[in-house]
Amino acid sequence: AQRVTQPEKLLSVFKGAPVELKCNYSYSGSPELFWYVQYSRQRLQLLLRHISRESIKGFTADLNKGETSFHLKKPFAQEEDSAMYYCALLSGSARQLTFGSGTQLTVLP
Amino acid sequence: EPEVTQTPSHQVTQMGQEVILRCVPISNHLYFYWYRQILGQKVEFLVSFYNNEISEKSEIFDDQFSVERPDGSNFTLKIRSTKLEDSAMYFCASSEARDGRYFGPGTRLTVT
Numbered sequence: 001a002q003r004v005t006q007p008e009k010l011l012s013v014f015k016g017a018p019v020e021l022k023c024n025y026s027y028s029g030s031p032e033l034f035w036y037v038q039y040s041r042q043r044l045q046l047l048l049r050h051i052s053r054e055s056i057k058g059f060t061a062d063l064n065k066g067e068t069s070f071h072l073k074k075p076f077a078q079e080e081d082s083a084m085y086y087c088a089l090l091s092g093s094a095r096q097l098t099f100g101s102g103t104q105l106t107v108l109p
Numbered sequence: 110e111p112e113v114t115q116t117p118s119h120q121v122t123q124m125g126q127e128v129i130l131r132c133v134p135i136s137n138h139l140y141f142y143w144y145r146q147i148l149g150q151k152v153e154f155l156v157s158f159y160n161n162e163i164s165e166k167s168e169i170f171d172d173q174f175s176v177e178r179p180d181g182s183n184f185t186l187k188i189r190s191t192k193l194e195d196s197a198m199y200f201c202a203s204s205e206a207r208d209g210r211y212f213g214p215g216t217r218l219t220v221t
Contacts, residue, residue, distance in 0.1 A: 032208070034209055036212075042214065043112075043113075043200075043212045043213060043214040043215065044152070044200065044202075044212040045212070046209045046210070046211065049208070049209050086151075086152065090208065090209075094157070094164065094165040095157075095208070096154055096157075096165060097142075097154060097210060098154070099151050099152040099153075100151065101150070101151040102151060102152075
């Protein structure tokens with residue numbers, strides 16, 4: 001069965017510091033991975049997907065199949081990046097989306 | 110930019126009552142979903158819906174739950190005989206193809 005692990009429930013960094021939110025997955029097939037962000041009291045928003053290899057709001061994520069990871073990175077964190085971040089895996093013929101438990105990022109001034 | 114909308118934003122109901130949560134997916138999307146997030150826990154898949162029928166459901170989605178697309182725009186989740194443990198945030202989502210979902214703002218359901 002597929003699983004997504006986000007080992008850090010909480011992560012605090014200072015403004016301007018680099019940030020990395022970890023995500024590991026377990027899936028026997030070819031994974032499609034996403035990062036979603038949820039700002040305070042707002043909806044889950046699609047931040048980026050690995051197949052498009054894009055950079056959104058300065059964030060990037062590289063799929064590492066050897067390490068089964070899809071860590072989210074940003075070189076210089078901003079206070080407005082403070083939010084809940086969820087890694088998600090799309091898998092199977094049913095294309096089910098499985099979420100990790102989320103990491104609450106706080107960027108301190 | 111088009112968005113998924115959900116009503117109500119907060120629903121309080123008594124145990125044993127039925128509730129209907131409403132969603133309006135993005136208009137050209139073909140796949141619709143309901144997810145649930147119990148406070149402090151991860152977002153969990155409930156059901157997916159395509160071509161006017163359920164395409165996939167989780168073990169959470171038992172006979173207490175049903176979904177419907179009563180017209181061309183609304184997508185509803187009905188919970189019969191609510192229990193305390195049904196208290197959660199319920200998110201509707203839609204997608205054009207079976208890839209990244211676009212989520213609604215959620216309905217907070219409180220069962221007392």
